[in-house]
Amino acid sequence: MNLRRMARVLALAPLVLSAAFSDVRAEERTLRVSLNTELQVLDPIVTTINATRVFSYLVYDTLFAIDEQGNYKPQMVDRYEVSDDRLTYTFHLRDGLEWSDGKFVTAEDAVASIRRWAQREALGVQIMRVAEGLRVVDPRSFELKLREPYAYVIEALGKPGNVIPVMMPARLANLPANTAVPEVVGSGPFLFDHTNWRPGERATFRRNPRYRPRAEPASGLAGGKDVHFDRVDLISMPDQATRVAALQAGEVDYLEIIPADFIRLMRRNRNVTIAKPRGAGQIMSIISLNHAQPPFDNVRIRRVAQMAVNQADIMASLGLPEDLYLRECYALYMCNTAGETNAGTEIFRNAGAERARALLREAGYKNEPVVFLHSESSALLNPMGLVMVDQMRKAGFNVQLATSDYATVAQRRLNRGPTSNGGWSMVNIIWNGIDLVNPLANPGVAYNCAEHYSGWYCDPRQTDLLRRAATARSEEERARLARELQAAFHDNVNYILGGQFSAPAAYRSNLQGVIEFPIPIFWNMSRR
Incomplete structure (x- = not known):
């Protein structure tokens, strides 16, 4: 795209976008986001599409999570022990974790979720190949016993991509792993507003009042996922230029990926910040x-x-x-x-x-x-x-x-x-x-x-x-x-x-606390 066309698109931004955003509530605590791909599938066990990964970290949580330095930290797990022979792992869940339907998270849920994930993920298949047993110890503890040592147990349970080891209630996790679950019940920082979901137009998430963040500072996918927005809207905009125009006009706050044609131009815009991913x-x-x-x-x-x-x-x-x-x-x-x-x-x-x-x-x-x-x-x-x-x-x-x-x-x-x-x-x-x-x-x-x-x-x-x-x-x-x-x-x-x-994200400069990570993260951030 040449610079003249870019300038024309951006200059006409308010006119182009007025109809598209006429029904978006102008709340101070609403974060408006445009992803690079459409949200279509609501189960991260049956697909590896990136939009589903973003969805997953909004509504679900994991036993372990990776931080900004690549270290794996306990997330839903409070503590764990490994036997001297490296064959037995005992995990203890954090106290008071709840599903979005109001029921408490149990070790039975965790065991069922691991088994479902392991049917679709290479690391899970490898673990189950050497596993002697995976069993519930008590309502908040479970045990993985191996026949031979496996070097990547914690990394497997906290892996951030492809088939994500999200936790679900046992009644859903026990369903076939090759078919999407019929409802979304998670223990993550947001709730999915399924009733008002309009595929190809908008998906809305609301702050989960039952979520209990960890005490540690947020880092990557790990730590305390403190939510400062009441609502996150994923707004569908297939046209790349329209996305940038929306960011320029302040109609959206965050683009998962800014088109390369616009990076140099947007770097000169003090109201827009371009992320700088490395490695x-x-x-x-x-x-x-x-x-x-x-x-x-x-x-x-x-x-x-x-x-x-x-x-x-x-x-x-x-x-x-x-x-x-x-x-x-x-x-x-x-x-x-x-x-x-x-x-x-x-x-x-x-x-x-x-x-x-x-x-x-x-x-x-x-x-x-x-x-x-x-x-x-x-x-x-x-x-x-x-x-x-x-x-x-x-x-x-x-x-x-x-x-x-x-x-x-x-x-x-x-x-x-x-x-x-x-x-x-x-x-x-x-x-x-x-x-x-x-x-x-x-x-x-x-x-x-x-x-x-x-x-x-x-x-x-x-x-x-x-x-x-x-x-x-x-x-x-x-x-x-x-x-x-x-x-x-x-x-x-x-x-x-x-x-x-790099395919960098771009966001309005009035956002603070943005965690720049390969996966869009919407906790920790707030608007100045």
Whole structure:
């Protein structure tokens, strides 16, 4: 978008927005938010869509939570003990926790919630594989007993993304894990106003009077979730320019992601603050390959595709200021983090389209169609996808572009069949950095040989490495196995890394106490 069009959109903001916001109550204690994706599914166990993750942390709570430094802290848990042999974990819930329906939270609820989550999440599957038992001790205590040590129990119960281990009443948690629960009953800081939910228009949340925040200061997803707004409205605005105009006019307070075209302009606006995420607070661009179908069932052809990718060009397509992306990053656990490593990255030396083209025929490619699912409606996926397609074509792949909206792409991505029957070959997606720092939770390796996870990569070496990492006894051993996992990831080409960048939030400068985190957080903040 050129500057003249930007200026025109912003100048007309009040006229454009007056009708859209005519029925929003002008309360001082109402926070108005625009997310990057629509809220459609109200159960974080059956979907990994980011809007559902935001929803989850509003209405639900977790046993443990991650803070701004990446440390896992007790949240619903008051205290816990680990036996000397590291086989028995005993958890004690905080006193007085209540569900939004007025009933008290019990250990039975926690056990049922863990079991439901573990059916859908790789870390949960791994824990249950080595679990001897998970049982209620008393109304506020429960015990996890293992057959062999597992190094990431606390990190699993506090993981912030993909399938989130939220707590629900046992009567809901005991329902099938592949179907969304029929009602929303949580113990989080907000209540969901289901009656007035208008999908595609607005979702409203109200402060939960039954919620009891922890005494510690808020940090990331951990600590005391003190709520200073009576109400949070998630307002649907598909058009990117309209979102920015709404922020400019003060009709919304917070944008989950500000479009790259507007960042430089908004940085000059003293009424708007642009967040500055770094390291695990950034995003990794990903190319997902269909390992179940030709041509990418052939590891040699996957390696050629990997070689053809130029991250600098993909990142440049976003139009971001240079301080908001890295020209190159091949670290599976994100660059500029404690887990960053160059293990396995020697294969990227002398890479490029020219070398990839020279090796493609040698790899056994027979000019099979490569169907690339392209999300035209996404401000992030659209430009990156077009550059990726161009790079693949320059390398000699017969790429067929399948353009649609993101929802259609997300649904088609579940099709494991051949391209002639509605299947696919490549699709670009994004992963939040906060989900990548833990090797056993990182989707790049954690779903190895998992039948239900799109892409269907499977490498026996990684199965063994994951098992050994789960039982590692020291930080040094954990780090060594993490390096070996990254090397195996690149060698097998589970996915292709497209580059690391920021998709920063933007918010009105009269908000204070904003916790800048990869996930939008609406506690702790207030309006001056």
